[in-house]
Structure formats: structure tokens, C-alpha cells
Amino acid sequence: MEFPNKLHTKLENRKSSNSFRSLYSQHDLIDFSSNDYIGFAINDNISNKTKARLDSVKYLNGSTGSRLLSGNLKIHEEVEDYLSGFFNCSSSLLFNSGYVANIGLLSSVPERGDIILFDELCHASIRDGIRLSNAKSYSFEHNNVEDLEKRYKNTVPKDSTVYIVVESIYSMDGDMAPLIDISGFCDKLNCFLIVDEAHATGLFGKNGSGLIDELGIQDKVFARIVTFGKALGCHGAVILGSKELINYLINFARSFIYTTSMPVHNALTILYAFQELEITDEISKLKSNIDKFKKEIEENNLKNKFIDSNSSIQGCIIGDPSKVKVIAANFKANNFDVKAILSPTVPKGTERLRFCIHSYNSFSQIEAVLKLICKFV
Numbered sequence: 001m002e003f004p005n006k007l008h009t010k011l012e013n014r015k016s017s018n019s020f021r022s023l024y025s026q027h028d029l030i031d032f033s034s035n036d037y038i039g040f041a042i043n044d045n046i047s048n049k050t051k052a053r054l055d056s057v058k059y060l061n062g063s064t065g066s067r068l069l070s071g072n073l074k075i076h077e078e079v080e081d082y083l084s085g086f087f088n089c090s091s092s093l094l095f096n097s098g099y100v101a102n103i104g105l106l107s108s109v110p111e112r113g114d115i116i117l118f119d120e121l122c123h124a125s126i127r128d129g130i131r132l133s134n135a136k137s138y139s140f141e142h143n144n145v146e147d148l149e150k151r152y153k154n155t156v157p158k159d160s161t162v163y164i165v166v167e168s169i170y171s172m173d174g175d176m177a178p179l180i181d182i183s184g185f186c187d188k189l190n191c192f193l194i195v196d197e198a199h200a201t202g203l204f205g206k207n208g209s210g211l212i213d214e215l216g217i218q219d220k221v222f223a224r225i226v227t228f229g230k231a232l233g234c235h236g237a238v239i240l241g242s243k244e245l246i247n248y249l250i251n252f253a254r255s256f257i258y259t260t261s262m263p264v265h266n267a268l269t270i271l272y273a274f275q276e277l278e279i280t281d282e283i284s285k286l287k288s289n290i291d292k293f294k295k296e297i298e299e300n301n302l303k304n305k306f307i308d309s310n311s312s313i314q315g316c317i318i319g320d321p322s323k324v325k326v327i328a329a330n331f332k333a334n335n336f337d338v339k340a341i342l343s344p345t346v347p348k349g350t351e352r353l354r355f356c357i358h359s360y361n362s363f364s365q366i367e368a369v370l371k372l373i374c375k376f377v
Helices: 005-016 044-052 074-086 098-108 126-130 145-156 179-191 211-215 243-252 263-278 282-299 321-333 363-376
Strands: 091-095 115-118 136-140 161-165 192-196 223-227 239-242 313-317 340-342 352-356
Touching: 044 091, 044 313, 044 340, 074 091, 074 239, 091 243, 098 126, 098 192, 098 223, 098 239, 098 243, 098 363, 126 363, 136 239, 145 179, 145 223, 145 243, 161 179, 179 192, 179 211, 179 352, 223 263, 239 243, 282 313, 321 352
Parallel strands: 115 136, 115 161, 161 192, 192 223
Antiparallel strands: 091 239, 223 239, 313 352, 340 352
16 A cells, blocks of 8 residues: 655655654663653662562553543552642542643643643643643743733733643753742732643652642642653653542543553552652752753853753754764764754754753763763764
8 A cells, every 4th residue: 555645745854854753772871861860760669569569459461441430440549649648739630641641631621712821842742732622822932921921911811711831841951930930920810820740750849749849839730740751760640730620630631531541550650659759869869960960061161052951851952953963873872872852843943962861870971971072062
């Protein structure tokens, strides 16, 4: 069977613009690429506790159905109760991934006649959820509260329900949203604030509970999305909010209603990952490594190349897709895993090397990788 011409053309356009993507499976390099910020994906304490508990459960391989049918298991409710306590919120609901959580929340909560204002650098899962909503949506300039206010004045009809959507730490730039100012804006104008904490969990807040917790603005946030595929080293996500919000999602979030619930093994891994988060010293190691990386940026006169960030994500702007791919290949040849990030993941002209800092990176590795940047760039 022939491949459709329009699809073939799109693939060829990607190749001609040096933005064609392919899968990559080598994992024996020095890791400056993965989202496993504090090493939980390879943490023996978590896996051993999960294996021990599996001996006492019935459904080892699958959950047998959606949670509204046969798939609501005791472990799901146990994990949700634990997470509600950990994040100091009223209620919580598990989803199978951060993408699925954002799709479910944003496609079901904002309704026809509502307005969504979202940061222009929000993740694709947020944009896709917004696209599935019946609400009107408008982006505002990245981390620009003045532009948010301008968008509000120019687009929001009187008495509209308004949702403001941001990330606390942005996945490509690694910078921090001005959550105090944004939450104050929402409080003043009765907007509903939705914050994705995917890249803040495990680094900020008490025991890695996130930037919202660190800033003490839990009561000003309508919904929080926390994903487990980054610092928690496992898979899935949770939406945190009021009991009424969770009841609404159970009834109207299609990505929750019409999918098989997560298997027991996955839910147990989440539980023990969060318990490990309460006792680990990996967070302090990670913060020390971030400080070291930023110091080396300065000492190697690279500040003009890097986006300012205090998170695990450090972006070095190259601005040319061909050049950034060559540099990434040179890193690989020197035993370092550093990824090239291309358009359309980031805007054209901002193609970059994305460094992810981990608690298990050594100071000597950090020094070496930045010396290589000086050589390659």
C-alpha cells in the first residue's frame, strides 16, 4: 500500500529542514539528558519495596478495566490518600501519564463561553488539552505578567470564567514562572489558576513537594498537575485540587473515564518513590550539582549562551539545527549524552543543547562537559 503523498511531503520537509526525528536507545553514556533528576529510576529501595508488596496483591499484570468499572483497586485509593497528605491538598486523582492528565483536565473543565489564557511556552500536552476544549484560548508572552494583564483586558468579556494555565518550571528553558505575581493576579480578578509542576517536583519545596509548596500559595491554585516521569523516576501523574474538582474529573474527564487504570506495580512504585522522597539526600546533591554547573558556566564565559535557570534544566542556545545536531554527535563521541532540541519543539532560531543535571553527576563530569562546550561552540 502506498503512503499518502501529503504525509510523505511532511516527512521530507522535516528532513530538508534538519528537524527530522528518530528514536535513540543508547544508555551507556554519561547522562546529561534524562529527566531522572535524582536517580529514582534506578533506586533499589523503591524497586525492592515494590517487589516485596507485589507478593500480597491479586492483579500482578493488569488492573482489568477502567476505574469506573472493574479497575478501581485499593492501591489506587491508598496512593491518592498518600499524595493528598504529601501535597497538603484536599483531594487527588491518578492518571496514566502527565499528557493524559493535562488532556483530561483542560478538555473537560473550561467550557463553551469560558476563556483560557496560557503561557506561550506551555507544554504540548497543555496545548492539546486546550485545543480539545470548547473554551476560547489566547496565549500571553512567556512569564510576562504585564502581557497577561493586557490579554485579559483585550479578550475577556465581562463575567466570563477565566482559567490561567502555566508551568512552574518550563521544560525547555528551565526557568521559573512568576507564580506569586500570577497567583495575585488570579486572586484579584477571580481567575482559576492551573499549574503544571512536572519539572519542579523533586527539587523545590519541602521534601521535593514543588514550587507551589515552597512559595506557600497552595490555596491560590485551582489545580496542580504533578507527573511522576521526571524526578520520581516512574510513570503516571496526579491532579491535585478540591474534592469537588476531583468528583468533576471522575464524571467528565474522558481520558480518565475511558482508559484502563494503571497496573498495581506502577501504583506501588509511585507510593514508594514518594516515601523515598521524604528521606532521601539526593535533592541536596542535585541542588549542589546545579550550583556547580552554573558556576562552571560563568567561569567558562558561557553566560551569553545559556538561558538563566536555577532548575535541573540548563539550555545552551545554538540557533542552527544543523550545527546543534553536529555538536550533540560530538558529545556522544566523547561519551556524553546531551540532546539537541530542534524546532518545532522549540521556536526556530532557538535550537539548543538541553542539559539535564542529576544528583548522580560528579563535579568532574560537570567540569568536563562544559569544557567540551567551549571546544565545540
